[in-house]
Amino acid sequence: MPGVHRISLEVNGVAHELQVGSTETLAELLRQRLSLTGTKIGCDGGTCGACAVLVDGVLRNSCLTLAALVDGAKITTIEGLADGEKLHPLQQSFVENGAIQCGFCTPGMVLSAVALLAESPAASESEIREAISGNICRCTGYVKIIKAIKQVAQAQEKP
Amino acid sequence: MSDFGVVGKSIPQLGSLEKVTGKALYTDDLPFENLHYALILRSPQAHARIVSIDCARAVALPGVTAVITGADYQTTFGVLPISYDETALAVDRVRHVGEGVAAVAAETLDIARQALDLIDVVYEQLPEHFDPEAGKSRVACQIHAHSKDGSNIHKEVNLCFGDMESAQQATVYEAGGEFEFPAVTHGFLEPHSTVAQWSQAGDELTVWSATQVPFYLRRQLARIFEMEQEKVRVIKPYVGGGFGGKSDPFPHEVVVAALSRKSGKPVKITFTREEVFISHHARHPSVIKMRLGADKEGKFTFLDLDATINGGAFGSFGVVTTYYNGVLTQGPYRIDNFRYRGQRIYTNFPPSGAMRGHGAVNTRFVKECLIDEIAEKMGIDPCDFRLQNLLSENTLTATQFRITSNGMKEAIERVRKASGWDQRIGRLPAGHGLGVACSFFISGSALTINRDDPQSIVRTVKEEDGCFTVYSGASDIGQGSDTVLAQVTAEVLGVPLEKVRIISADTGRCPIDIGSYSSRVTFMAGEAARLAAVNLKESLSRGDGNVGVGEYISPKLGGTYKGAGAGLSPSYSFGASVVEVKVDQETGFIKIVKIWLAHDCGKALNPQAVEGQLEGSVHMGLGQFISEALHFQGGTIANANFLDYKMVLSTDVPEIEAIIVESNDPEGPFGAKECGEGALHPVIPAAANAVYNAVGVRLRKLPAAPDFVLSELKRVKRS
Numbered sequence: 001m002p003g004v005h006r007i008s009l010e011v012n013g014v015a016h017e018l019q020v021g022s023t024e025t026l027a028e029l030l031r032q033r034l035s036l037t038g039t040k041i042g043c044d045g046g047t048c049g050a051c052a053v054l055v056d057g058v059l060r061n062s063c064l065t066l067a068a069l070v071d072g073a074k075i076t077t078i079e080g081l082a083d084g085e086k087l088h089p090l091q092q093s094f095v096e097n098g099a100i101q102c103g104f105c106t107p108g109m110v111l112s113a114v115a116l117l118a119e120s121p122a123a124s125e126s127e128i129r130e131a132i133s134g135n136i137c138r139c140t141g142y143v144k145i146i147k148a149i150k151q152v153a154q155a156q157e158k159p
Numbered sequence: 160m161s162d163f164g165v166v167g168k169s170i171p172q173l174g175s176l177e178k179v180t181g182k183a184l185y186t187d188d189l190p191f192e193n194l195h196y197a198l199i200l201r202s203p204q205a206h207a208r209i210v211s212i213d214c215a216r217a218v219a220l221p222g223v224t225a226v227i228t229g230a231d232y233q234t235t236f237g238v239l240p241i242s243y244d245e246t247a248l249a250v251d252r253v254r255h256v257g258e259g260v261a262a263v264a265a266e267t268l269d270i271a272r273q274a275l276d277l278i279d280v281v282y283e284q285l286p287e288h289f290d291p292e293a294g295k296s297r298v299a300c301q302i303h304a305h306s307k308d309g310s311n312i313h314k315e316v317n318l319c320f321g322d323m324e325s326a327q328q329a330t331v332y333e334a335g336g337e338f339e340f341p342a343v344t345h346g347f348l349e350p351h352s353t354v355a356q357w358s359q360a361g362d363e364l365t366v367w368s369a370t371q372v373p374f375y376l377r378r379q380l381a382r383i384f385e386m387e388q389e390k391v392r393v394i395k396p397y398v399g400g401g402f403g404g405k406s407d408p409f410p411h412e413v414v415v416a417a418l419s420r421k422s423g424k425p426v427k428i429t430f431t432r433e434e435v436f437i438s439h440h441a442r443h444p445s446v447i448k449m450r451l452g453a454d455k456e457g458k459f460t461f462l463d464l465d466a467t468i469n470g471g472a473f474g475s476f477g478v479v480t481t482y483y484n485g486v487l488t489q490g491p492y493r494i495d496n497f498r499y500r501g502q503r504i505y506t507n508f509p510p511s512g513a514m515r516g517h518g519a520v521n522t523r524f525v526k527e528c529l530i531d532e533i534a535e536k537m538g539i540d541p542c543d544f545r546l547q548n549l550l551s552e553n554t555l556t557a558t559q560f561r562i563t564s565n566g567m568k569e570a571i572e573r574v575r576k577a578s579g580w581d582q583r584i585g586r587l588p589a590g591h592g593l594g595v596a597c598s599f600f601i602s603g604s605a606l607t608i609n610r611d612d613p614q615s616i617v618r619t620v621k622e623e624d625g626c627f628t629v630y631s632g633a634s635d636i637g638q639g640s641d642t643v644l645a646q647v648t649a650e651v652l653g654v655p656l657e658k659v660r661i662i663s664a665d666t667g668r669c670p671i672d673i674g675s676y677s678s679r680v681t682f683m684a685g686e687a688a689r690l691a692a693v694n695l696k697e698s699l700s701r702g703d704g705n706v707g708v709g710e711y712i713s714p715k716l717g718g719t720y721k722g723a724g725a726g727l728s729p730s731y732s733f734g735a736s737v738v739e740v741k742v743d744q745e746t747g748f749i750k751i752v753k754i755w756l757a758h759d760c761g762k763a764l765n766p767q768a769v770e771g772q773l774e775g776s777v778h779m780g781l782g783q784f785i786s787e788a789l790h791f792q793g794g795t796i797a798n799a800n801f802l803d804y805k806m807v808l809s810t811d812v813p814e815i816e817a818i819i820v821e822s823n824d825p826e827g828p829f830g831a832k833e834c835g836e837g838a839l840h841p842v843i844p845a846a847a848n849a850v851y852n853a854v855g856v857r858l859r860k861l862p863a864a865p866d867f868v869l870s871e872l873k874r875v876k877r878s
């Protein structure tokens with residue numbers, strides 16, 4: 001059938017086989033089909049980072065990513081980051097440092113930080129600022145977000 | 160103070176765990192069976208008569224379940240009873256680009272989109288009004304017929320205190336000028352979203368909405384659908400920021416309720432980012448003329464202020480804004496002679512409304528810049544000049560505002576010390592500068608918008624499992640009000656925080672709180688929660704019940720002149736900021752090196768959360784200073800997206816040092832007062848004063864974008 005694609009993908013470790021439309025975005029797929037609403041839509045145009053997820057470990061704005069193009073990919077959303085009850089160190093650090101106010105930027109922000117520290121575990125402050133520059137936060141002034149990420153990066157710095 | 164158990168401790172906001180794991184449900188995330196989707200057809204015209212609307216083809220489209228136009232719901236509404244001038248959809252006439260004209264509900268968003276394309280609207284263009292100045296006199300085709308004398312004036316305020324004439328005679332130093340401010344917007348990250356659902360019998364309505372004011376929304380929905388307020392239930396899920404932008408009852412909230420009624424289905428609308436921009440009710444653009452005088456000792460003699468405020472197409476909070484532009488400008492200084500004229504003019508721009516720091520940000524900017532100019536003329540340090548003019552504790556202002564706690568002096572001293580002001584001012588390298596400014600803001604309005612509303616009631620119940628449930632109408636919009644209520648309750652009852660549950664912002668379950676705006680929640684809902692816990696504790700010790708109720712009632716305050724209630728607050732916040740800049744004289748680019756901000760929040764119930772408010776305020780103020788402005792082509796916003804509307808990003812935000820000052824307010828819960836709005840005020844003028852200190856340019860317009868700064872630099876060099 002034209003305009004419909006069959007894809008298989010793994011989201012947070014769970015395999016899915018789905019039929020997706022040609023214009024359907026990954027954000028729509030995650031939020032509407034899989035009820036993974038932790039991925040937020042702030043602009044639907046690639047300008048805010050609220051919808052950021054990891055596609056095969058790479059940070060992507062899911063609002064700009066066509067679902068049909070992630071066939072075979074492994075996706076991590078904010079819901080898949082904690083290990084059961086145990087938060088990911090970045091999640092823990094965001095909570096403890098008061099880096100969360102309204103929380104709408106938080107999922108994308110945390111995943112941005114995850115992607116950064118995967119590449120550069122002991123990232124410097126300027127690398128951190130650069131890495132989250134595609135994620136808009138209107139509440140915190142970024143101060144405590146940067147602090148939260150820095151704390152995790154510094155912990156990794158120590159042997 | 161060490162005698163507190165929970166209050167005064169830095170703790171993560173309640174809900175942090177849900178937010179950081181993606182479990183927190185915002186309105187657009189809520190699951191509904193058989194949900195239908197709404198879209199609004201918006202006007203491409205700024206001012207036009209609607210000649211005809213033909214919805215027949217849309218109605219006939221399979222999958223469309225309801226179509227409405229302005230004719231269906233003509234009741235006017237708004238946030239202030241004196242300005243009920245909005246309708247769910249335009250009735251006969253559109254007044255700004257983006258105003259809703261028709262709306263559809265359909266089984267899918269795709270079908271709704273197709274349906275919008277099938278609606279034919281014929282417009283007849285009317286004279287468009289974009290210049291507020293011109294709107295002060297008679298115009299061809301008024302925007303609203305209720306403006307006086309054929310003009311577009313929405314509200315005019317004239318106030319005069321003291322004796323302006325002798326004050327001017329005593330004046331030795333004077334500064335004055337005209338300043339211009341563009342429109343800026345809230346920029347909250349969660350777009351507006353609302354779901355409405357009617358009961359089977361069609362006599363009860365439930366609305367889930369991203370709102371700061373569930374009880375105002377309930378009131379308006381009840382009015383429009385002609386129901387008892389008790390039959391309307393408004394629930395606020397998690398909200399992704401508001402900053403004043405979700406503090407009106409909005410047309411789209413009425414629209415989805417109307418579509419849901421007609422279709423018999425739950426109906427949702429979630430705005431696109433562009434829709435958020437074009438329907439915003441944000442900071443009023445304004446032109447401010449001000450003169451400020453001081454006598455030979457350097458005491459302020461008079462303040463003379465004219466504000467022309469661009470209201471856009473509708474009233475919103477504008478009457479209050481018009482007062483605030485004047486009366487909130489006087490503090491934190493003693494100025495006994497004060498004249499103000501404020502005019503809010505309707506124009507064919509999107510409506511202006513309330514935004515963080517409501518009403519006084521632009522006039523504050525002007526005043527703090529003029530203070531800097533006078534200090535220079537006198538050859539006195541601008542910190543010292545401010546210090547010698549401060550209002551004291553426990554005094555009345557010229558407008559008869561009652562000042563109680565006042566940490567202003569400490570705030571100046573703290574930023575002065577932290578920034579190394581005394582060692583560095585005047586000794587900085589070329590192109591570097593330091594500037595200082597102060598703030599003054601309300602902790603909630605003493606008078607309620609609807610006279611019959613109580614301010615805030617909290618009911619706290621001891622449950623059988625030993626936990627305590629706090630029921631409050633207060634709306635946590637990310638600022639952390641739930642956490643404040645829990646901390647206050649735990650403190651009074653002497654229990655750990657984990658024993659306290661919060662149920663809030665659900666008009667069907669919670670007693671009233673009038674909303675999260677005007678920096679009122681910590682002070683008023685916090686105090687109601689404290690009283691509820693105190694009453695519960697007494698009940699429990701007497702053994703006569705397991706419920707405690709607390710109500711916040713503002714003391715009777717203020718003068719008797721017309722408008723005396725505007726700006727009246729049971730407590731005021733104070734603050735000061737020092738900004739350090741480096742200006743590139745080749746490019747006009749301003750680098751913000753560091754910002755110090757000290758804010759008197761009375762008592763920091765949760766220091767980490769207070770810092771968060773201060774840092775967020777600094778960030779938003781900095782944006783207004785350096786880069787934020789809406790650009791219009793005719794009545795259309797040319798930069799209605801996050802790429803072209805430039806907010807400060809992580810790469811550009813400077814180091815921010817937030818300093819908490821605690822003056823222990825006598826009436827706030829455990830001494831607390833506001834910290835979420837006043838803190839924005841001083842940053843903008845402090846930055847401008849720093850630019851002057853750096854390169855000798857007095858900014859009379861915002862934002863201080865490089866091209867503008869460069870042209871000012873050239874102008875200064877020439878003269």
Ligand code: FES
Binds near residue numbers: 040041046047048052
């Ligand atoms: S929602 Fe995808 S970048 Fe904003």
Ligand code: FES
Binds near residue numbers: 101102103139400
């Ligand atoms: S916490 Fe609200 S946008 Fe970042």
